[in-house]
Structure formats: C-alpha cells, structure tokens
Amino acid sequence: MKNTWIGDVQSGQHDNKEVELKGWVKRSRGSNKIRFLVLRDSTGTIQCVAKRDALGDESFEEIKSALIESSIILKGMVNVDERSEGGHELVVTSVEIIGPVNPETPFPITESAMAAADGGETEFLLDNRHLYLRTSRMTTMLKIRSSVFGAIHSYFRDLDFLEYQAPNFVAGAVEGGSTLFEVPYFGKKAYLTQSWQLYAEAAMPALERLYTIAPSFRAEKSRTRRHLTEFWHAEMEVAWATNDEIMNHGEGVVRHISSTLLDERSDELESLGRDLDLISRFADSPYPRMRYDEAVETLQGLGVEIEWGQDLDYSKEKVLTQDFDVPHFLTHYPKIAKPFYHRVDPDDEKYVLCHDLLAPEGYGEIIGGGERTWSEEEILARIDEEGTPREPYQFYIDTRTYGGVPHGGFGLGVDRVCSWLSGADHIREVIPFPRDSRRVTP
C-alpha cells in the first residue's frame, strides 16, 4: 500500500513533513551534483530534488540511473518552493528503485511522439497503447471517462432505475443484419450483440424502469472519428412512457453528465483546452426539439440537397449542428428510414415516434431512441413489412402477446459523449484500447 499521494502533497497537506512517495519517473534533469526528478502518480506530479552532498554518492548515482518510467520510492521532506511546478517539492533523503528501466530498451514514447499525437494519434502510439495510457493526455481522458460512467449510473439510480444485464451472445439483429459480428457457437452461429434493447424490453414488464452500461458491437467498416466496432452503450427502457418522456431522460442524463464533469473534472477539461462556459450551457440550457420535417426544410433552406424520407447522414447532421450551442433533438423521422421496433405515429402514419439527440459543435448523434411498437398486431405487421424473419424475434413478439404496454427507451454512445465533451479529435482518444475495423491489438 501507499499512504501519501502526490495530489495531497501539492495541495499542502504535508508541508514541512517527512513523507514517502511511490510513483514513476516522468522526467529527470540536472547536473552531476544536483538532480531534479519529476515523479508522477495517479493524482499528480511533483519535482523531487536530490543533492549529491546531502544524499551521498551511492544514492545519488542510483537516482541518476532512474530512466523515464522507472518505478521508484523516494523519502524526503516536503518543502514549499515556488520554483517548483505546483508550489511544492520533495527534498530527497532516500531512494529505492523498484522497477528499473533498461537503457537498451528505454521508454519508447518520447516528447516528439506525444507532440505528433496532439493532432490525432499516430500508428506508433496506437501500437504502444498499453504504454501510452500512462501519459498525461490519456490519463486525463480516462479520468473524464470514469466521471461520465459514474454520472450515468447516478442519474438512473437516483431515479430508482434498476440496472439490468442482457446477453452478449445473441441470435438476431437489432439494426441491419450486415453489421453483426458472427461467432462460431458449438457448431451453430451466434452473433455479438448490437444492443441491449430487445432483451431489456423482455424485462420491462418486470422492472418497469431499467438501464445498463454495456459494450455493443457493430461490424461496420466505418472509418470516421465517431465509430468503433466495440463501444460502450448506455441504454434505458421505461414502461408506460411516451417519446417526450423518454427525451426528458435523454436530456436529463446528458445535462447530469455535463454538470458532473464541471464538478469533478474541470481541471482536466481546462487542460484539454475546453471552454467551461460552454459545458455549463450543456448542463443548464434546455435542449430544443425539432421535427424531422423542420430539419429537412432548414437544410433545404441552406442549399443542402436532401429529399424527404432520406435518413440524415453525418454530413447533414454536421451542417445542422454547427451553429447550435446546446444539443438538439430531432423527432418524428419517416417510417421508411427506421427499423420495425419504432412505433408508428398514430396521428400520421408516415412517421415514427422516435428521436435522435445531436451534439453541437458539428459533433452529431449521441442518442437514438423512441417509443416501441408495442401491440402484437402492429409488431407482426412491421416485421413482415420489412421482410425481417419472425423466428429469431419470437421471444420479442411474446413480450407483446402477454400484456404489452406502451414503452420506450434510448441508447447513448458513452464513448461519443466522452469524445464530444472532452473535445477529442477522435473517439479512439477516450477509450483505453480502441477497436476498429483494422485494429484489435494491443
């Protein structure tokens, strides 16, 4: 165990006291008589000063030999000193190298590699992801990610939602069949799940308010800054709810995530160059709602070529969201653009009761959801109309056969939210080991 954290030292909790610091060498510089070693742990960094006179030749040579990313235990006195970054420094009295780094195989990630990564990750950094994780940029992203996950859990749990788990091996598709990963399953075929939704609908009559955060898999060869083949999907399902009520939750959770980040991660957001006033607007301002038809008219007004009935692809979302300063909902898409489980609008059968939440700054879709087709008669009609086989969905149809009720839910791309709120250049930057169509390693 360790009992002294660098973050606490930097906040003044150990001034003028003797402490033992355990961490990794971030940087080392100095002369043959004095060394400045910057030590890093999960809570921060601190400059440690070692003088040959005070320390003795043996320990001084040892501290000199500690290459970058060696793990090390240092004892010493905490001094308040404005010459040191963070205002504190450790005057070293003893040195113990725990995990030395061999000079023949120095830590491969250098300043130049990091500088190049600022405008997007290089192949080298992706190949060395296991080591890149411990750099300040990735550490920052992972801390933000942790807070986003925590905020999603607390939003739903505070509202008495129950966390519920669905299988990851499934037999049928939620989205189009071409995007399923097929896996051999004892002589049969199975697929990796694309969504928790269908299995959540089965539990809806039991739990009524349920949610999850789980991985979903899509075999899309998308090469964009918003796509992964394995991504973390926050999904919820509520009985007796309308499209508007589901949207209230979508807005609620994104606002809660934003305010949680402001509480817990404002330093990290600022270090990424994020404007905190902007994040405050995501936390405080209402999210406007616009029907699909209005969006099409707006786009046509801007000279974008689009026909009614087309789904809105990213190029159109981007045009639409560029001037927004808060997320917007798009609702009531044409039936022909959406799969069978979306409920047809009883007021106008051309549309379905659905919504997408588009993040501003040109980011695009972060939530997709809506009311579900809930009567047995309608679900069978919609499945047949689409030409989807009934057989893999028999369990799903049964949920309507026995006491179907109006209900709905949404799926939120957690990695997308992390990427958007942190201002990352690419979704890969916010997940520790990104998976895309060309990479499953390390």
Place this chain on the structure above:
RNA sequence: GCCGAUUUAGCUUAGCUGGUGGAGCGUGGGACUGUUAAUCCCAAGGUCAAGGGUUCGAACCCCUUAAUCGGCGCCA
C-alpha cells in the same frame, strides 16, 4: 466497398530539376550546485515499407503489393 493521401534511425522529421541521406528527441560518455521538454560537447544508431522497372546513376521517376492515415455510406 468507394475516393484521396502517406510510408526515410526507437520516435518526430529535412532531403531542391535524379548525382555518396541531415537534424531534434531518446540512449551511452563528458561538463555544469536550482533545473522547468534544462543547457553545452562527443558517440553509437539508416539494405530510405517490400518487390520489380527506367537510367551511367534512384529516397526522388514508373508499375505491383502491403500497412497506415483522412473522408464517404451506415450508425451510438
């Protein structure tokens, strides 16, 4: 799947109309008692992605292949 681009030392890169590949970081050695990505000196480290072609001569021109990057479609 389609379109565009890239590939030079461990990393980041320079390399002109084709004429014996330079640097910074990192590593090793040396100097320096307050450095902030320390600085200064020295050294090691390259079949220029792979294969083929044109040429007296190719990192550079042409062809093939591979890997990677960016964008599109699709979506969270």
